[in-house]
Amino acid sequence: MTSAAPAPEVFQATLESCRPLPNQSRLFLCVIGSATNKKLPRFDAGQHVQISFSLEGEEYSQTLSIASGPEKSNWEFIVAKPETKGPATAFLALSKGDTIRVSKPAGTFTLDRIQHPHVALVGGGAGLAPLRSMILSFTAKGCGFSPKSVVLWHGARCIEELAFQREFENLQSHSLFDFYYQPCVSKQGLVSGRKIIANRVDEAFAKSLGLGDHSAPESSFW
Template sequence: MTFTVSVGTDSVECRPDQPILDALLRGSVWMPNSCNQGTCGTCKLRVVSGSVDHGRSPENTLSPAEREQGFALACQATPCSDTVVERLDASPAGDVHALRDVVGTVSAIEDVARDTRRVLVTLDSPLEFSAGQYVELRVPGTGHGRQYSMANTPGESKQLEFHIRRQPGGAATDGWVFSSMSVGERVDMVGPLGDFRLDPEDEGPMILLGGGTGLAPLKSITRQALTKEPDRAVHLYHGVRGEADLYDVDLLREWERAHPGFRYVPCLSDEAWSGRSGYVTDAFVEDFDTCRGHSGYLCGPPAMVDAGIKAFKRRRMAPRRIFREKFTPAG
């Protein structure tokens, strides 16, 4: 049995046990989405007619009052009848890629920094995505999924590159990626997901601030931007705690030599060294008096992203030109 879920002029079929967001994205119907765990509220929608089961929707993301008013989280809510819903945000610029299940083979595993691994997965069939998006890897034997951004560009859609940092006791890292994962292993995943991506209509100067493995989607966005406009002004700041946490430094320095408008600034928050020290957001503020006409991309821990938003606004960046992705712990 399935129910019909409609938004605007689009309709999809949705099972009673299937999140509305999953059904819409698989049907190439865009709905805002970010964490897909019910913690960010990005996918909040209004139920116009019909009824839904709110599932595990947290009250701090969807309050009882909001439920009474007809709001729901698309990533958690499942239909109980034919349902009509309404987006709270307008459709984004650029392509909408259908969500789908994909299978691949681990083709390389490399330790690139302290507690950080690069994992390459060669897919059975290419995956269309936008620079900045992510997929959810299924953790073997657990029934759980973990989300990792692609560091490669959409033009390299047959092999995906992930930057994965170990989380002590993590089901996906200590329990798999840093223990039993091996080259040749088959991997199940679903994607692409997320609205954090390079705006295809933006052709002005860019500033990107990343924390830790938040470098992954920023690397994809940077490469995509420079491929389209080799002389574009792109400033990439990468913040980590110590020098042992930096990676891809030689590659990014090579990009600097190849692209006169590209600048790479690594920052260490907990160590003094020959380069920039302190928080990555402070380094940015020191370097720019104004950011009018710039676009900003932020990816990393929530505290860093929040500080980055304030820093961008402090330097007069238009709020609509600020794009962000917060790396939050798995539920």
């Protein structure tokens, strides 16, 4: 006799809001909260969840990294709107108050295993989500791991598309640790007067490490 595998744990949540980030046409900030009196489960910064929902009679499933700090009861996501129709487009078409199902947070892209005093994070677009969660977790008291210094290399096409730029700039003067924010823009020739590098973030970061020219076709990154 074989026993059936236990059903994966699923949490009922509600879409609280979903709107484009300021100056963005492609990146959305979506917030969900528990739909019951039971809190959403705890997670480690850097983890992702599987979100399932139905829209117009069709079932969808979408993997998203949690972009908010683990101490918050509502979860934020950064969702990139794709060119093609699929789960992400359907998710962005949901309305405030719609019910969604959320899996237990999973993933090993977390800092608890590392615990080094100096942390360098490199990313852009929706890939910023797990990095933002990590940075916010460092700023929360009692998160367990307190690095001495954190550097964020953040890439976007132009200055306007640097999501959460103000938040990261503010963090440089208020953080509990030494935080350094390095924005990089790939499609803007002139960024005079500001501490912004006019280059793709991966290339700029590699150069800063003395790794030479790592140019790759632009389409492979964006």
